[in-house]
Amino acid sequence: MASPLSGLVVNVAEVLRRVGNVKDIDVAIDSTLLELGDDRVGGQDVPVSFHLESTNTGIVVRGTVSAEYHDTCRRCLKDVTDRASVDIGEIYQREITDPDAYPLEGEQLNLAPLVREHLLLALPDAPLCRADCPGLCPVCGADKSDPAEAECGCSVGAPDPRWEALEALRDRFDDR
Ligand SMILES: [Zn+2]
Ligand SMILES: [Zn+2]
Structure with a gap:
């Protein structure tokens, strides 16, 4: 059987x-x-x-x-x-x-x-649509990979340290 x-x-x-x-x-x-x-x-x-x-x-x-x-x-x-x-x-x-x-x-x-x-x-812990995906504007949420939205004109000040910590983590995952 x-x-x-x-x-x-x-x-x-x-x-x-x-x-x-x-x-x-x-x-x-x-x-x-x-x-x-x-x-x-x-x-x-x-x-x-x-x-x-x-x-x-x-x-x-x-x-x-x-x-x-x-x-x-x-x-x-x-x-x-x-x-x-x-x-x-x-x-x-x-x-x-x-x-x-x-x-x-x-x-x-x-x-x-x-x-x-x-x-x-x-399966990746932090998948990306492409390795150099610029992500979303942290101020207005514009899609920076879309040419129509990339120049949203926001001035991005000092990055939030919490995001920096996440970025560092993400880079570590990417390096594996
Ligand atoms: Zn993406
Ligand atoms: Zn923006």
């Missing part, structure tokens, strides 16, 4: 047979099966590309996952649609000795928790 997560469960009997055995997986996963619980990621096919290798300590999984997300620009509040992608290098173990390892149950390797956790971490 097919489990609802069958698209994410990989039989690794052949990989486990000998250290050094490998298996490649290139599939598109229906995002609803991932149960992301995050409305920034809507229904879509999530491309998953993994290389599995049996080692002395478990099965090492390396690869990439990416998904389209929708959010709001932190500076100008316009809608942002972009793609988050993440490189993955993790290990699955039958007997967990590595605290970061994912559990391997029998000969079934479930990719769902791995893909879910990494995708959610890959």
Whole structure:
């Protein structure tokens, strides 16, 4: 009987047979099966590309996952649609000795928790519509990225220190 997560469960009997055995997986996963619980990621096919290798300590999984997300620009509040992608290098173990390892149950390797956790971490905390988005005028709220509004004529005095602190935080996130 097919489990609802069958698209994410990989039989690794052949990989486990000998250290050094490998298996490649290139599939598109229906995002609803991932149960992301995050409305920034809507229904879509999530491309998953993994290389599995049996080692002395478990099965090492390396690869990439990416998904389209929708959010709001932190500076100008316009809608942002972009793609988050993440490189993955993790290990699955039958007997967990590595605290970061994912559990391997029998000969079934479930990719769902791995893909879910990494995708959610890959979504940006402070999305921008573009890297140099000038944002809104702090005085009148004009959209500085719109040529018709950019010269709103407001004189911006000394920046509010609270905004400066936020800017510093934002720059730190951008640098990651
Ligand atoms: Zn923006
Ligand atoms: Zn203004």
